[in-house]
Amino acid sequence: MLDLNDIAVFARVVEAGSFTAAARLLHMPKTTVSRRIAALEQAVGARLLQRTTRSLAMTDAGRLYYQQSSEALRLIEEANLHLAEARAEPSGTIRISAPAGFADYLLNSAVFDFLAAYPKTKAELILTDDRLNLVEHGIDLAFRTGILPDSTLIARKLEATHRILCASPDYLAHRDEPRLPADLVHHHCIILGSSADGGQWVLVGPRGQESVTVSGRFAANDVQAALSAALAGYGIAQLPHKLTEAATRDGRLKRVLADYTTPAGGLYVVYPSSRHLSPLVKAFIELAVRKLGMSGAQDQSGTSGS
Numbered sequence: 021m022l023d024l025n026d027i028a029v030f031a032r033v034v035e036a037g038s039f040t041a042a043a044r045l046l047h048m049p050k051t052t053v054s055r056r057i058a059a060l061e062q063a064v065g066a067r068l069l070q071r072t073t074r075s076l077a078m079t080d081a082g083r084l085y086y087q088q089s090s091e092a093l094r095l096i097e098e099a100n101l102h103l104a105e106a107r108a109e110p111s112g113t114i115r116i117s118a119p120a121g122f123a124d125y126l127l128n129s130a131v132f133d134f135l136a137a138y139p140k141t142k143a144e145l146i147l148t149d150d151r152l153n154l155v156e157h158g159i160d161l162a163f164r165t166g167i168l169p170d171s172t173l174i175a176r177k178l179e180a181t182h183r184i185l186c187a188s189p190d191y192l193a194h195r196d197e198p199r200l201p202a203d204l205v206h207h208h209c210i211i212l213g214s215s216a217d218g219g220q221w222v223l224v225g226p227r228g229q230e231s232v233t234v235s236g237r238f239a240a241n242d243v244q245a246a247l248s249a250a251l252a253g254y255g256i257a258q259l260p261h262k263l264t265e266a267a268t269r270d271g272r273l274k275r276v277l278a279d280y281t282t283p284a285g286g287l288y289v290v291y292p293s294s295r296h297l298s299p300l301v302k303a304f305i306e307l308a309v310r311k312l313g314m315s316g317a318q319d320q321s322g323t324s325g326s
Contacts, residue, residue, distance in 0.1 A: 024096075026060040029053055030068060031090050035155040035172060035292055038076055045155065086172070090293060110303040111140035117154070117162035120147045120242045126163060129311045134304055141300060149241055154292055160301050165260075166285040175288045176305065178312045183258045183282040185223075186273040191253040198256070198277055201225070201232045208255030209234035210246050221258060225280035258282065287312065 029046065033053065036042040043050040061068050068082035078086060114134075118126050123145070131143050146152070146159065154162060154173070165181055191208075198204055201223050211219045211234070218235040236256075238249045243259060250257035251272055261281075267273040289308050291301065 022063050023056075023059070024093075026056045026063070027089050028093055029056040030060055031086065031093055032155070033057060033069065033076070034078060034082075034086050034090075037153050037156060039071075041153075041156045045158075090172070094293070109140060110138045110298075110300045112298075112300050113142040113144060114161075114300050114304055115144045115146065115157075115159045116304075117146045117148065117152055117157075117159045119163065119165060120149050120244070122163060122165075123147055130304075130308050133311060134307050137307070138300075138303060154290075161289055161291040161305065164288045164290055172293055173290045174293045175290045176309070178287045178289060178309065181285045181287050182261055184261050184264060184278075185256055185258055185276045185280065186250060186264050186268060187256040187276055188251055188253045188272065189274055191250075191255060192274060192276070201230045201277065201280060204232050204234050204256065207234075208236040208238075210236055210249045210255045210257040211239035212243065212246055212258065213239055213241060222283060223277070223280040224283055225277070229283070230280075 029042070032046055033039060033042040036045055039050050039053050039057075043053045046053065057069060064085065066081040066085075067079050068085055070077045070079055070082075116126075116131070127145070131145060135141060135143055146157075151164070152159060152162070154160075164175070195207065196203075198207060201221070204221065209219075209221070213219055218233055219239075220231055221234050222229060222231050224230075236254070238246075238254045240246050240249065243263060246257050247259055247263060247267070249255070250259065251267060256276055264273055264275075268275055289305055291297070291305070297305075
């Protein structure tokens with residue numbers, strides 16, 4: 021006979037990514053977690069998780085079972101909590117993860133407004149370009165940019181995003197301005213990454229998608245640092261359009277290869293699919309959609325990195 025508690029443990033193991041992390045979140049011994057998963061697999065008559073000493077992965081049967089059972093668990097949680105929370109005022113601490121270069125944009129547009137609107141709330145903002153496992157790190161929701169890989173998270177697209185190429189007038193005054201992506205090999209390019217020795221830029225323009233290998237004198241894994249380097253004249257940078265608007269408007273930066281952008285991505289708010297959304301998290305998502313989102317933003321299942 022199936023035990024709903026075993027199914028809940030299975031869902032938490034999948035979301036946490038390991039037996040150890042799930043045991044910590046569930047406040048139970050790792051051996052108990054392993055025993056419950058074994059009991060569930062015996063009850064359903066199929067192997068759900070493929071485990072080795074170093075990795076954990078869902079089998080095809082496990083992936084299907086998780087998709088269906090996690091939705092059922094979510095409905096049960098909502099049924100248990102709906103009446104009590106129907107009129108609850110958001111309160112407590114919300115933990116939010118966002119890219120390191122996203123602080124000003126996010127704080128001014130969403131977090132501070134949220135704290136002002138709900139006096140009983142606190143916010144903890146974790147700024148990192150690493151895509152943290154939300155369940156393992158106790159994060160309620162995260163902002164992600166770009167093109168998102170598949171996962172077990174729910175993603176809500178707030179707006180479309182793209183990056184442009186730009187440089188300071190001083191840098192361009194001493195060099196021939198590039199006319200085609202291939203011309204970038206003759207320029208110093210500011211690399212978003214850990215090495216200035218080289219990187220691959222993919223651009224979309226009149227001739228479709230093109231790739232070019234670039235290098236330069238400066239690399240950083242933070243867009244604000246890359247913006248500062250571009251303003252200081254250290255090369256051509258590939259930066260989010262919104263981040264460069266003020267600098268291009270007042271002439272501190274000039275757009276180059278104006279007919280080209282990066283492949284379209286998006287700004288998303290993501291959260292665990294099987295976790296019950298408290299009034300606190302629901303209220304923040306609603307505010308983020310109002311402040312940062314485009315009209316008609318919709319939830320998308322299984323479209324975000326974990």
